[in-house]
Amino acid sequence: MLASSDRMFTRPAGANRHPVIKETMAVSTVGPQRKSQLLQRFSSVAGLDAQTSVRRENLIRALGLIARGPDPVTRATIARQTGLTSATASSLVAELIDLGLVAETGLAASTGGKRATGLEIERRSYLILVAVVRTRGIDAVLVDLTGRTVASHRVEVSGGVDIAAVVDAAREISRGHEARLLAACVQVPGVAGGGIVVESVQLGWRDVPLASIVEEALGAPTSVVNDVDAEALTEAVDAENGTVRLVVHLGEGVGAAVTTGSTLMAGATGRAGEIGHVRVVFEGGRTTCRCGLSGCLESATSMSAMLGDAYTDELDAHDTSLLASTPESRERMGFGARALSRALRIVSALIDPQEIVIAGAAQALGPHFLGTVRDEFEMYPAKGTSPVRIRYGRPELGKYLGPARYALAPIFGDALPLTAEGKVAPVSPG
Ligand SMILES: [Zn+2]
Numbered sequence: 001m002l003a004s005s006d007r008m009f010t011r012p013a014g015a016n017r018h019p020v021i022k023e024t025m026a027v028s029t030v031g032p033q034r035k036s037q038l039l040q041r042f043s044s045v046a047g048l049d050a051q052t053s054v055r056r057e058n059l060i061r062a063l064g065l066i067a068r069g070p071d072p073v074t075r076a077t078i079a080r081q082t083g084l085t086s087a088t089a090s091s092l093v094a095e096l097i098d099l100g101l102v103a104e105t106g107l108a109a110s111t112g113g114k115r116a117t118g119l120e121i122e123r124r125s126y127l128i129l130v131a132v133v134r135t136r137g138i139d140a141v142l143v144d145l146t147g148r149t150v151a152s153h154r155v156e157v158s159g160g161v162d163i164a165a166v167v168d169a170a171r172e173i174s175r176g177h178e179a180r181l182l183a184a185c186v187q188v189p190g191v192a193g194g195g196i197v198v199e200s201v202q203l204g205w206r207d208v209p210l211a212s213i214v215e216e217a218l219g220a221p222t223s224v225v226n227d228v229d230a231e232a233l234t235e236a237v238d239a240e241n242g243t244v245r246l247v248v249h250l251g252e253g254v255g256a257a258v259t260t261g262s263t264l265m266a267g268a269t270g271r272a273g274e275i276g277h278v279r280v281v282f283e284g285g286r287t288t289c290r291c292g293l294s295g296c297l298e299s300a301t302s303m304s305a306m307l308g309d310a311y312t313d314e315l316d317a318h319d320t321s322l323l324a325s326t327p328e329s330r331e332r333m334g335f336g337a338r339a340l341s342r343a344l345r346i347v348s349a350l351i352d353p354q355e356i357v358i359a360g361a362a363q364a365l366g367p368h369f370l371g372t373v374r375d376e377f378e379m380y381p382a383k384g385t386s387p388v389r390i391r392y393g394r395p396e397l398g399k400y401l402g403p404a405r406y407a408l409a410p411i412f413g414d415a416l417p418l419t420a421e422g423k424v425a426p427v428s429p430g
Helices: 032-041 050-068 075-082 086-098 163-174 210-218 227-238 297-301 303-307 317-324 327-351 362-379 401-412
Strands: 102-107 117-121 127-134 137-144 149-156 181-188 191-193 196-200 205-208 222-226 244-250 254-260 355-360 389-392
Touching: 032 181, 050 075, 050 086, 050 117, 050 401, 075 086, 086 102, 127 163, 127 401, 137 163, 149 163, 163 181, 163 210, 181 210, 181 227, 181 401, 191 222, 196 210, 210 222, 222 227, 222 401, 227 244, 227 254, 227 355, 227 401, 244 327, 254 297, 297 303, 297 327, 303 317, 303 327, 317 327, 317 362, 327 355, 327 362, 355 362, 362 389
Parallel strands: 127 181, 181 222, 244 355, 355 389
Antiparallel strands: 102 117, 127 137, 137 149, 191 196, 196 205, 244 254
16 A cells, blocks of 8 residues: 555654653563463453453452552552452452552551551553554654653654554554553544544545554554544543533534543444534525535634634644634634534533533633633523533643543553543542
């Protein structure tokens, strides 16, 4: 499909040919054997005998307790919170340590008797690869089991990103760390489901079995996720179980995603959230959309529709704010905010979210745009619906936590929160 990947790569002047290692990745004792042992241990394939299956569930529960803290967790905490015997709790911890997932820290604070040994997630063992495929390049990073990005690598591609470029970028960043690479996630603009890129208009791809291609190249289980879904998963890193959240992405296009807790609602064909080409403008002032129809949400509310053709998804927040400060942009933003709030009103009446997050590049539009969306939303309250908080996304979360968690979900479920800070508020039972 590609004669020479080198020809496709244009590297910006001064860019490193090699991945930027942000901090020293400590040498780990984890080897290929231990990794395959771990993957086998946590495999959820049907047909596990009951005992193995219960043990796996208990390992995941213990791992989740250690990861979520907030105080240093001990073997006694695990026994208490799971209702298992201390002998079983100790044996679970021994296995987690043996697999390289958990380390002993110093002594935990005394609860009266002898001070017990604290436990924490072993940062130095395994890594997760996240590759974010953009229309003009690829960002590949390695994330540790607490969510910290430990290495990053950016590739700019001219003439369109192809599959070989994704595989090359993933290989480049993970070189030398293959034995520690536990899982990978590739994020793409387009419809993705079951490891397959069903359709990406932006990339010109259709029915690409990307997960299996990358998985074979890396030797690690790989998932594929849509870019707006990934953004919603990142916003959901600290979501409590059961929190329903609608995330709307504003960029060159418009998309949405719904999460419950930290789980994505994918829809029957992986297309849940494809809201951009729903017609919401019926009166005058509607313009032709890039899909060929007119009055689509995207034709009114995309960043390009509001800020003009000078906007691209590669712009930084500062330049985007500048574009948003002109009188023409202001007027179009007012129109866009009204169209958006109309769409949000209908969707939120359907799904009853606690929160609506306007993400993507939208934060650079400033408080006025958000205020207009909120005002318009409140102006026509739908009888019988609850008030909904509307806010901007949190760019400070970065863009890798959601995809990294998505990569780990088939192995550990939701056990590792990957909040980068390590500990978050305990998740309420559900
Ligand atoms: Zn359209």
